[in-house]
Amino acid sequence: MNPVLGLAQRVIQKSDPVKGINESYNVQFGCGLNAPDGWMNFDSSPTLKLQRIPGLGKMFRGGGLPEFPDNVKWGDIVKGLPFASGTVDRLYCSHILEHLALADFRLAIAETYRLLKPGRVFRLVLPDLEFFATEYLQSSQPDRAVIFMERSLLGIKKRNRSLTQFLRDWLGGSKHLWMWDYCGIESELHRVGYQSVRRAKLGDSGEEAFKLVEDAGRWTNALGVECRR
DSSP states (O other): OOHHHHHHHHHHTSOOOOOSOOSOEEEEESOTTOOOTTSEEEEOOHHHHHHTSTTTGGGGSBTTBOOOOTTEEEOOTTTOOSSOTTOEEEEEEESOGGGSOHHHHHHHHHHHHHHEEEEEEEEEEEEBHHHHHHHHHHOOOTTHHHHHHHHTTOOOSSOOOSHHHHHHHHHHOOOOOOOBOHHHHHHHHHHHTOOEEEEEOTTOSSOHHHHHHOOHHHHTTEEEEEEEO
């Protein structure tokens, strides 16, 4: 095995918990490079994990890989974030749940329900399967299927076989694994216990804190949802 790939796999298997957290917080998971002050920002990217290795992290910067801000902590919503139950005031994620397989998605939203204080809010935005499907069905272009697969990130145009490209794809994690429309995700959120679920629009939460974390470009032609524990 390539020694760099072997090192990467060993590091990712270790956790990097935030310790001593037992109060209330605004938490964003799957934050990518969007890490505003006033929020505790987590991401589970292998690239982030590798960039945090003392002395060796610089090996995993550049070359087309994202460089994470210093205030981003490593944390995986599927495995659980290091907070006591019912201690999070506001929870947010943008364009992350569609990158999870169905079983992992269900673990993730169950974890969001565990984290939130009663009566508090989880807001999320992700690609809208219904939007892409409607666009596809209404199109008269002969290559509409190709356009649908490209725009939804469900297709693979070319299988990359080099080690370098394999590492870039593995570290990037850009493929969509499970897409959602509103009816489907509403049903899943109710199933884990959320009582109040509604469609959301950019900036309509009524809470100033969400204005810090919501990016207008991520909400364009996307599916926004707000649910309350």
